[in-house]
Amino acid sequence: MANTVSQNSNVIVDTGCANLSSVKFAVERLGFKALITDDLETIKGADKVILPGVGNAKHAMANIVKKDLVVTLQQLEQPVLGFCLGMQLMAQSSSESSLSDQNEIINCLNVIPTEVLPLEADGLRLPHMGWNTLTTVTDHPVFAGIEPGEYFYFVHSFAAPVSEYTVASCQYGSDFSAAIAHNNFIGCQFHPERSGSAGSKIIKNFLEL
Amino acid sequence: MLAKRIIPCLDVRDGKVVKGVKFRNHEIIGDIVPLAEKYAQAGADELVFYDITASSDGRVVDKSWVSRIAEVIDIPFCVAGGIKTEADARQILMMGADKISINSPALQDPELIARLADHFGQQCVVVGIDSYFNSEANGGAGEYQVYQFTGDETRTQKTTWTTFDWIEKVQSLGAGEIVLNCMNQDGVRQGYDLAQLSQARAVCQVPLIASGGAGVIEHFTEVFKQADVDGALAASVFHKGVIAMDQLKQSLRDQNIEIRPC
Numbered sequence: 339m340a341n342t343v344s345q346n347s348n349v350i351v352d353t354g355c356a357n358l359s360s361v362k363f364a365v366e367r368l369g370f371k372a373l374i375t376d377d378l379e380t381i382k383g384a385d386k387v388i389l390p391g392v393g394n395a396k397h398a399m400a401n402i403v404k405k406d407l408v409v410t411l412q413q414l415e416q417p418v419l420g421f422c423l424g425m426q427l428m429a430q431s432s433s434e435s436s437l438s439d440q441n442e443i444i445n446c447l448n449v450i451p452t453e454v455l456p457l458e459a460d461g462l463r464l465p466h467m468g469w470n471t472l473t474t475v476t477d478h479p480v481f482a483g484i485e486p487g488e489y490f491y492f493v494h495s496f497a498a499p500v501s502e503y504t505v506a507s508c509q510y511g512s513d514f515s516a517a518i519a520h521n522n523f524i525g526c527q528f529h530p531e532r533s534g535s536a537g538s539k540i541i542k543n544f545l546e547l
Numbered sequence: 548m549l550a551k552r553i554i555p556c557l558d559v560r561d562g563k564v565v566k567g568v569k570f571r572n573h574e575i576i577g578d579i580v581p582l583a584e585k586y587a588q589a590g591a592d593e594l595v596f597y598d599i600t601a602s603s604d605g606r607v608v609d610k611s612w613v614s615r616i617a618e619v620i621d622i623p624f625c626v627a628g629g630i631k632t633e634a635d636a637r638q639i640l641m642m643g644a645d646k647i648s649i650n651s652p653a654l655q656d657p658e659l660i661a662r663l664a665d666h667f668g669q670q671c672v673v674v675g676i677d678s679y680f681n682s683e684a685n686g687g688a689g690e691y692q693v694y695q696f697t698g699d700e701t702r703t704q705k706t707t708w709t710t711f712d713w714i715e716k717v718q719s720l721g722a723g724e725i726v727l728n729c730m731n732q733d734g735v736r737q738g739y740d741l742a743q744l745s746q747a748r749a750v751c752q753v754p755l756i757a758s759g760g761a762g763v764i765e766h767f768t769e770v771f772k773q774a775d776v777d778g779a780l781a782a783s784v785f786h787k788g789v790i791a792m793d794q795l796k797q798s799l800r801d802q803n804i805e806i807r808p809c
Contacts, residue, residue, distance in 0.1 A: 534622060
């Protein structure tokens with residue numbers, strides 16, 4: 339409910355995906371609070387919004403549509419941080435549909451005008467699963483204090499190509515966006531909540547914006 | 548570059564971490580949460596928790612500890628033991644586990660792998676395989692065979708699957724990672740089964756984790772260099788302090804193996 343939201347409130351959008359509690363615990367380990375919610379007014383009134391996600395883009399977008407969250411999320415003006423699939427949902431579209439129809443394109447939130455495509459792993463094993471280093475890091479406040487060469491935990495088979503929206507990149511067979519940003523939206527392809535102290539620094543930077 | 552993973556495995560029974568030799572004679576090592584926290588801080592890349600009695604007893608893992616672990620650690624972890632349905636998996640993932648690992652239930656109902664991958668994504672579906680080299684099988688030539696219910700000596704039984712056929716089958720169903728536990732080596736610290744893991748690697752296109760046999764640092768070096776596994780799982784060498792995480796990781800880095808520093 340909107341009247342339960344105090345100043346400097348953080349919300350984690352309940353996308354119906356499974357890693358909500360790990361994201362909440364990560365925020366709490368840093369001494370912040372966060373509310374898991376799918377209430378439109380609570381999300382609109384929050385100071386910071388985290389959009390988590392694991393699993394499949396088609397199922398996750400279907401959940402967001404069913405919960406009537408699309409317009410609310412698109413119109414947010416406060417800082418919004420996406421994790422993994424949450425980042426991919428910020429893109430224009432994703433080609434991760436389902437095993438039965440692999441040519442279908444999923445329309446996403448389109449708050450960062452880039453596409454999500456199959457990761458071009460050049461023969462390397464997929465999913466890209468484990469700790470990998472950032473190859474480039476640009477000047478973004480959420481990445482303050484993060485250097486190329488630092489390890490983060492990745493689990494994915496789709497990715498945003500490197501573009502003008504890339505704020506950090508990683509390499510696995512080819513270069514791809516480890517993080518993308520546009521206006522008040524930023525998303526990380528890796529899991530900051532499972533990336534040790536470097537991941538915690540990203541979450542802390544965001545919550546302190 | 549993608550790093551090779553060092554994965555301490557904590558066998559859990561009745562809320563305590565235990566360790567047996569060749570799956571038998573379990574002794575209590577300690578409480579789960581402080582041990583999990585200790586390994587995460589020491590530089591482990593991932594943790595696996597196996598409720599070793601769950602499948603055999605026909606009950607699901609006691610789940611309260613899953614969220615207690617998720618609260619304290621900031622590295623990924625996987626929970627195994629008695630996950631038989633999508634509902635079981637959902638509950639454990641909702642409590643904060645990053646992956647679920649299935650073993651005996653997948654042998655009884657292989658389609659479970661496909662259902663879990665469809666619901667939760669391939670990336671969080673790990674299939675554990677207990678493989679035993681039976682030297683008398685295959686007309687005396689020997690054969691790697693898949694076993695089930697290995698958590699309970701009285702129920703442990705051979706399946707009709709050979710290990711490499713089962714590896715191919717679980718991948719075709721949507722397994723996102725395979726942990727190959729070489730039972731002949733388990734707990735005896737004589738080294739990973741490099742021959743078996745190399746053969747498994749040849750048919751495994753998803754991440755492959757070696758399990759069973761680590762005794763000294765060189766065993767890790769060998770398994771990464773010779774069998775090209777994505778991760779190496781070990782228990783007793785870490786629980787008993789035989790190998791320190793920082794020394795292990797530094798040695799592997801000195802051998803030019805891609806490893807995340809502690």
